Amino acid sequence: MALFRLFLxxxxxxLLAALAAVxxxxxxxxxxxxxxxxxxxPKTASQQVAQQVVQAGANVNPTLLxxxxxLSGQSRAIKAGSYELESDITPRxxxxxxxxxxxxxxxxxxxxxWTFRQLRQALAQHPELRHDTAQWTDxxxxxxxxxxxxxxxxxxxxxxxxxxxxxxxxxxxxTALAAMDEQLRLAWGGRAEANVLQSPDELxxxxxxxxxxxxxxxDRGQVAAVFHNRLRIGMRLQTDPTxxxxxxxxxxxxxxxxxxxxxxxxxxxxxxxxxxxPIALPGKAALVAAARPDGSxxxxxxxxxxxxxxxxxxxxxxxxxxxxxxxxx
Numbered sequence: 064m065a066l067f068r069l070f071l072x073x074x075x076x077x078l079l080a081a082l083a084a085v086x087x088x089x090x091x092x093x094x095x096x097x098x099x100x101x102x103x104x105p106k107t108a109s110q111q112v113a114q115q116v117v118q119a120g121a122n123v124n125p126t127l128l129x130x131x132x133x134l135s136g137q138s139r140a141i142k143a144g145s146y147e148l149e150s151d152i153t154p155r156x157x158x159x160x161x162x163x164x165x166x167x168x169x170x171x172x173x174x175x176x177w178t179f180r181q182l183r184q185a186l187a188q189h190p191e192l193r194h195d196t197a198q199w200t201d202x203x204x205x206x207x208x209x210x211x212x213x214x215x216x217x218x219x220x221x222x223x224x225x226x227x228x229x230x231x232x233x234x235x236x237x238t239a240l241a242a243m244d245e246q247l248r249l250a251w252g253g254r255a256e257a258n259v260l261q262s263p264d265e266l267x268x269x270x271x272x273x274x275x276x277x278x279x280x281x282d283r284g285q286v287a288a289v290f291h292n293r294l295r296i297g298m299r300l301q302t303d304p305t306x307x308x309x310x311x312x313x314x315x316x317x318x319x320x321x322x323x324x325x326x327x328x329x330x331x332x333x334x335x336x337x338x339x340x341p342i343a344l345p346g347k348a349a350l351v352a353a354a355r356p357d358g359s360x361x362x363x364x365x366x367x368x369x370x371x372x373x374x375x376x377x378x379x380x381x382x383x384x385x386x387x388x389x390x391x392x
Contacts, residue, residue, distance in 0.1 A: 088131070088155040092123040099148040102229060109138035116157065121148060128154060137162050145228040167228040173239060175221040175346035176274050182219060182344065186232040195231045207233060208240055217271045217341025220246055250350035258354065259294045270353035271341035275304035278370040283348055284357035285374050289364055291356045298362065300331040308342035365389060
């Protein structure tokens, strides 16, 4: 009888312990009204992870948390990264988050037509990136990305990029660089047979000009056709955005006649052919247009004032269009 009683007491104790464990696993350990930041470095031991959870501000016993990690059989599956611990997070949910690698993600949007300088400014101003390249030159960045000697302009694809909180700005640039490589490869592979461009680099440069010259998306293919036609006959591109790019920070918003006459490597009024590098970050549509321009014989276009352009085949037609859209009272 006494043995039975001892067994019963032991059984009740085990059941109570099990119930307490289940209750603990489902109880919030976060801070009410706060989200806690937890950063786990690669190869951090699970015991140290438990300590870091407490150091982040969680209301939990680190020994119990470590025991849960071990008993679950998943202590070695915890992934490094940057995490956010919600106020209602429980030990069970915490382990699930860490094992699944559900990191705190942020995003940055790279806009079509930006220059590389504008891209760097956007990354530098993002509060949740690690600004490793803040003091680097453009050349140093390209060297770190494995593209030493290559100009940075135009090499990063405009898109929205998601990253783990606290990631390096260099990692975002690496992703954008790879994305542009892929988009450029696809555009070059799908180029028209009559394309006058000699290399993917030339395609990238022309696409950047098309990006800056296009006001209405529907005109993109015709804008590209104008430049293809000019290149084909050896006519200068005479495009203002290249001149503006060449002026750099000296451009005050007003492009003067003297600027068009001042020779620089980017002045397509004084020099034939494409400029030495892209002048902006072209999007997918500009890349496709540069690779497969519309079937048009136009050599000129002028802004109509509503975002679209008027295209002309002859100089006489173009002058009439200029008088109509640019010189009207």
